[in-house]
Amino acid sequence: MLRYMLKRFAQSILTVALVVLAVFMLLRLMPTSGYFSREDYVTMDEAARTAYLRTLGVLDDPFTQFGRFASALAGGDLGRSITVYPRTPITEILAEKIPYSLWFGVAGISVSMALGLLLGVMMARYKDGPTDWLGTAYVVVVRAVPSLIYLFLIQTAASRLLGLPMIFYADDVSSWILPAASMALPGLAWYAIWLRRFMVDEENKDYIKFAVAKGVPRGKVMTGHVLRNAIVPLVQYFPTQVLLTITGSLIIESIYSIPGMGGLLVYAIRQHDNTLVQALVLIYSALVVAGVFLGDVLMALVDPRIKLSSAPVEREAA
Amino acid sequence: MKRATLVAATLAMVGLTAMAGCGAARKSADRYATTYFTEAKTLNYFLLLDSTAQRVAANTQDGLVENDRFGRYVPSLAESWTHNDDYTVWTFTLRQGAAWVDSAGQRTAWEVTADDFVEGLRYVADPANGIKNVSTIRKVIAGLNGYYYDLLDIDEGKDIGMTREAAEENFRTVGVAAPDPRTVVYTLTKPTPYFLSYLVTELFFPLERAFLDQVGAQDFGTSRERLIYSGAYYLADWQRDKQIVMEKNPLYWDAASVPVKTVSMQKVTDPAVSVEMFIRGELSATGLQADQVKALAGTPQAEFVYPAEISSVTYWFIQNFSSDNPEFRAFVNNPDFRKALYYGIDRVKLLSLYDPYNPAGLLRNTVVPEETVVDENGRDYTDYPGLAELKAAGDYFDTDKARSYFAKAVAALTDGAGAIKGVSPATVDMKPVAEFAVDGKLPLQMLYVHSNDANDTKMALLLQAMLEEVFQGQVKLVLGQYVDDKFNDVVEPRRFDLVYDSFRFGFGDPSAQLSRLVTDGGINDGRYSDPEFDALIQEAEGENLLSERYALFSRAERLFIDRVYVIPFQVGGGAYTMSKAVPFTYPRGGFGTTRFKYKGMIVEREPVTKARYEKLKAEFLSEMESATKR
Numbered sequence: 026m027l028r029y030m031l032k033r034f035a036q037s038i039l040t041v042a043l044v045v046l047a048v049f050m051l052l053r054l055m056p057t058s059g060y061f062s063r064e065d066y067v068t069m070d071e072a073a074r075t076a077y078l079r080t081l082g083v084l085d086d087p088f089t090q091f092g093r094f095a096s097a098l099a100g101g102d103l104g105r106s107i108t109v110y111p112r113t114p115i116t117e118i119l120a121e122k123i124p125y126s127l128w129f130g131v132a133g134i135s136v137s138m139a140l141g142l143l144l145g146v147m148m149a150r151y152k153d154g155p156t157d158w159l160g161t162a163y164v165v166v167v168r169a170v171p172s173l174i175y176l177f178l179i180q181t182a183a184s185r186l187l188g189l190p191m192i193f194y195a196d197d198v199s200s201w202i203l204p205a206a207s208m209a210l211p212g213l214a215w216y217a218i219w220l221r222r223f224m225v226d227e228e229n230k231d232y233i234k235f236a237v238a239k240g241v242p243r244g245k246v247m248t249g250h251v252l253r254n255a256i257v258p259l260v261q262y263f264p265t266q267v268l269l270t271i272t273g274s275l276i277i278e279s280i281y282s283i284p285g286m287g288g289l290l291v292y293a294i295r296q297h298d299n300t301l302v303q304a305l306v307l308i309y310s311a312l313v314v315a316g317v318f319l320g321d322v323l324m325a326l327v328d329p330r331i332k333l334s335s336a337p338v339e340r341e342a343a
Numbered sequence: 344m345k346r347a348t349l350v351a352a353t354l355a356m357v358g359l360t361a362m363a364g365c366g367a368a369r370k371s372a373d374r375y376a377t378t379y380f381t382e383a384k385t386l387n388y389f390l391l392l393d394s395t396a397q398r399v400a401a402n403t404q405d406g407l408v409e410n411d412r413f414g415r416y417v418p419s420l421a422e423s424w425t426h427n428d429d430y431t432v433w434t435f436t437l438r439q440g441a442a443w444v445d446s447a448g449q450r451t452a453w454e455v456t457a458d459d460f461v462e463g464l465r466y467v468a469d470p471a472n473g474i475k476n477v478s479t480i481r482k483v484i485a486g487l488n489g490y491y492y493d494l495l496d497i498d499e500g501k502d503i504g505m506t507r508e509a510a511e512e513n514f515r516t517v518g519v520a521a522p523d524p525r526t527v528v529y530t531l532t533k534p535t536p537y538f539l540s541y542l543v544t545e546l547f548f549p550l551e552r553a554f555l556d557q558v559g560a561q562d563f564g565t566s567r568e569r570l571i572y573s574g575a576y577y578l579a580d581w582q583r584d585k586q587i588v589m590e591k592n593p594l595y596w597d598a599a600s601v602p603v604k605t606v607s608m609q610k611v612t613d614p615a616v617s618v619e620m621f622i623r624g625e626l627s628a629t630g631l632q633a634d635q636v637k638a639l640a641g642t643p644q645a646e647f648v649y650p651a652e653i654s655s656v657t658y659w660f661i662q663n664f665s666s667d668n669p670e671f672r673a674f675v676n677n678p679d680f681r682k683a684l685y686y687g688i689d690r691v692k693l694l695s696l697y698d699p700y701n702p703a704g705l706l707r708n709t710v711v712p713e714e715t716v717v718d719e720n721g722r723d724y725t726d727y728p729g730l731a732e733l734k735a736a737g738d739y740f741d742t743d744k745a746r747s748y749f750a751k752a753v754a755a756l757t758d759g760a761g762a763i764k765g766v767s768p769a770t771v772d773m774k775p776v777a778e779f780a781v782d783g784k785l786p787l788q789m790l791y792v793h794s795n796d797a798n799d800t801k802m803a804l805l806l807q808a809m810l811e812e813v814f815q816g817q818v819k820l821v822l823g824q825y826v827d828d829k830f831n832d833v834v835e836p837r838r839f840d841l842v843y844d845s846f847r848f849g850f851g852d853p854s855a856q857l858s859r860l861v862t863d864g865g866i867n868d869g870r871y872s873d874p875e876f877d878a879l880i881q882e883a884e885g886e887n888l889l890s891e892r893y894a895l896f897s898r899a900e901r902l903f904i905d906r907v908y909v910i911p912f913q914v915g916g917g918a919y920t921m922s923k924a925v926p927f928t929y930p931r932g933g934f935g936t937t938r939f940k941y942k943g944m945i946v947e948r949e950p951v952t953k954a955r956y957e958k959l960k961a962e963f964l965s966e967m968e969s970a971t972k973r
Contacts, residue, residue, distance in 0.1 A: 058831035061475070064847045066831045067865045068478040073470070076495045080473035105561070110583065111385045111392070111473075113565040121583060181619060191620055192611060195585075279612045284585035295828070 030322070037314040044310040045303060046091065052299045053087040059297045060108065081107045083299060094303060103307075104300040109293050115304045119286075123271055126278070126285035129201075130270020133208025138263075140209070141216025142256075148217060149224035149255075150247060160217055167214040172276060176207050180280055192282040204281040208274060212266075216259070223255035257328045264323060265316025272309055371602035372946040375627045375924065378617040379608050382584050387564025388545050389467055389474050391936065395587070395608075400545055401939035402589055402606065403574040407435050407460065407527070408542045410932035412943060413967045414714070416539040419937070420455055420549065420573065420596075421527070430534040430887055435460075437525045442594045443551055443571040446578055450594055451554070455573050457521030459549030464519045466550050469511075470495045472560070479849050480546055483538075485518030485530045534887045540851025543935030549573060575601045575942045584610055600943050621921055627946055628922035633698045636919050647921040649956040650704065655712040655848040655933030656915030657856075660688070662908075663840050664871045667773060669766045670781045671789045671840040673756055680752035681907035684841075687745030687813040690912040691738045693805060696798050698917060707914045708733045710860070710900055711853045715933030718889040721971035724853055727893055729901030745813050753785065753817070761785040773838040777823035786817045789840040794827040835868070844868055845915065848934045853896035854884055855934070860903065871908045923947050926956055927963040 103115040190200040273287030388400035407421035421435035518530030567578040576589035621629040694702035716724035766783040807820040883895035932938030
């Protein structure tokens with residue numbers, strides 16, 4: 026196990042480094058005129074434009090720039106934003122924004138996991154009954170209707186109906202309810218439908234039929250065997266989902282004016298903010314890699330049949 | 344020394360005091376709440392990159408002069424000023440006791456002194472600080488251009504025979520000086536009777552050097568604590584992408600003229616949310632797009648909707664006089680064809696995409712905007728002969744005239760059988776925008792380039808159908824598209840026949856636009872050449888008496904439009920608003936930063952109705968006429 030973990034860790038570091046290098050170099054291929062508005066472009070002469078680009082640090086050789094980035098990173102310095110929040114240390118921006126995304130993300134995941142798993146169990150337990158139909162209808166609506174439609178409906182109609190604020194205010198707890206609920210809706214559907222599917226699959230397996238035939242109570246079969254085995258494929262994604270809450274939700278943070286991380290990467294790319302993009306890519310890719318790794322470990326812990334090491338399994342003598 | 348200026352300044356002060364009295368007498372709500380859509384990228388007020396940062400800077404920093412509610416230049420941190428006879432030396436006397444306050448509204452160790460204005464310009468003039476707008480004034484202040492390029496050359500590694508430190512020492516040769524703590528003197532490169540109009544921009548704001556040294560150049564303005572304030576408000580809260588709260592500066596020199604104590608701005612991304620928040624009473628003001636106005640029709644809120652202020656930005660169509668498309672190149676150099684386009688584009692129909700209720704309200708027929716440049720007699724520049732008729736013409740779309748001019752162009756440019764003289768079949772390579780074949784015969788094919796914005800695309804399709812109909816199938820518009828922020832890369836390198844563009848109006852003189860439109864001008868995108876127009880502009884630039892100067896500029900502009908080098912069609916801004924702020928109680932202007940001040944604004948408990956707005960507007964225009972004449 027330890028050997029496996031060390032190997033995966035080394036692979037992870039390499040993967041993240043390659044991703045960051047690739048993005049870093051690709052960013053340097055973008056045309057520099059993107060740093061100027063139309064007005065700036067015509068007002069400034071070539072020399073002035075060059076001087077401005079030099080202040081942004083985007084004119085040096087890309088490998089020199091990467092070396093500078095890597096050595097600063099080694100000292101824990103992610104650099105400063107150049108166009109999104111000019112000259113502001115990136116660590117300062119992240120420190121402001123991550124807590125919002127993390128809080129709402131964790132709240133959303135907690136609600137969606139708790140209610141989604143419960144709904145999935147109920148749908149599987151009462152398959153083809155009203156609970157299953159209603160659950161399926163909910164899942165179909167959430168997954169088929171463009172999210173902007175129902176999210177905007179919640180924001181306007183539900184906020185009016187319940188007397189809740191339309192946007193998020195840090196000092197007003199009531200304003201946290203709708204964004205957290207909106208955050209939970211798609212995840213809830215995802216957990217419910219997949220758990221139902223895996224549980225129904227398990228229920229049809231021979232060992233379950235055997236257990237039922239032997240007279241094991243249905244409740245015990247569902248929780249002790251069906252649920253336990255059905256949840257294994259889902260467990261793998263938990264760490265990634267939790268870790269990626271840091272990246273925020275583009276749509277929900279946007280409509281509720283939550284100053285989180287959602288949309289920051291897209292905006293940074295559009296604004297040609299190389300330093301911010303590479304910092305975010307570094308963080309996001311590290312989170313994904315860590316999430317996948319932790320997912321594997323978690324799956325091995327939940328399911329004793331899964332071995333992460335390639336050590337030979339000792340067979341019991343017949 | 345010009346006594347007239349002193350008198351004007353005194354009168355303006357009297358007016359301001361009277362207005363302040365008015366403001367104090369009228370009861371205002373303490374709080375003004377609104378929304379914004381684009382985050383302030385930085386609080387460094389020399390580095391203004393967006394309208395939100397401009398608004399924050401305008402309200403938290405003062406300059407030497409500011410706009411009043413009529414758009415006039417009135418004293419701010421300078422209590423008076425004089426200039427020499429040829430307008431090349433301007434001397435400002437600062438008011439005493441103006442303090443810098445911190446982000447808690449507390450007095451700092453510093454007062455605003457003349458040195459702060461010198462340091463402000465020093466900061467702006469250093470290319471290492473990356474102030475893009477410095478290009479606007481580099482050639483206005485004596486010595487600034489040379490100083491800037493010396494530093495720039497050194498930063499580029501060129502050997503100019505001195506170190507950077509030595510070059511920085513040369514700032515003393517730049518035309519700004521503080522002979523004593525209350526006097527700032529600017530020396531200019533040439534007579535500049537409109538110099539005050541530069542002073543309402545952020546480029547002339549003061550900078551406390553000791554504070555800059557304390558926080559460091561890199562960190563200056565990256566948070567509200569890393570800034571000090573000289574304006575009517577200080578920044579009490581700034582959460583990026585969330586909210587901006589400005590509180591009234593208790594030490595402000597003109598506190599009596601600031602009725603609103605708190606300005607709260609919430610960031611939203613959807614204009615519909617802003618409107619809904621206003622309806623629920625959470626906001627004091629909101630903007631509306633035309634479709635939102637339509638949605639409110641028949642509701643109680645409909646009576647509160649009135650037109651928002653238009654801006655000084657003018658959108659105009661540009662034709663490429665050296666196009667790679669031989670068919671268009673032959674036609675565009677024919678004045679009759681350009682006239683045909685001038686009369687053949689139904690601009691009102693195009694503008695109905697932006698405002699279906701009152702598209703004609705978005706029309707502009709001149710390059711220089713109205714109500715932005717006024718002479719010494721209070722006469723608006725666009726009311727000068729030549730331009731006044733253009734302005735009054737409104738919607739001049741005329742199919743018959745368009746066809747008549749087109750027929751003349753066709754007669755001159757084709758052989759009578761539809762073949763365009765001197766044009767052979769060819770492939771026009773304007774990749775990545777477009778590539779298309781032309782056969783050298785009518786119908787004329789021309790490339791119209793537009794952005795991928797939904798309204799721009801609709802406008803292109805509408806224009807395509809419109810020109811085909813007006814010119815009875817003899818003009819075919821080929822459409823090419825670019826991604827919205829890639830104009831500089833894709834279109835500017837001559838890859839268009841027809842396109843539209845717009846530029847900021849930078850300062851209070853027609854030269855702000857017209858001098859950039861001459862043959863070698865920076866915004867001559869069409870690459871036309873007209874020595875007569877160039878000569879008129881040069882003559883106008885040399886005239887210092889404003890009325891004479893504007894007469895010459897207006898002649899030049901009329902000639903420019905008559906020869907259809909560009910086709911102005913749309914004003915910037917527009918749209919609609921609902922507000923509890925009483926219109927015309929706060930500053931206005933066509934350019935610069937100080938026009939965004941909330942100083943003087945009266946906020947009421949109920950929204951202003953459209954009927955009341957119309958009444959207030961009529962009163963205001965009448966007041967403005969007498970005020971600017973005075």
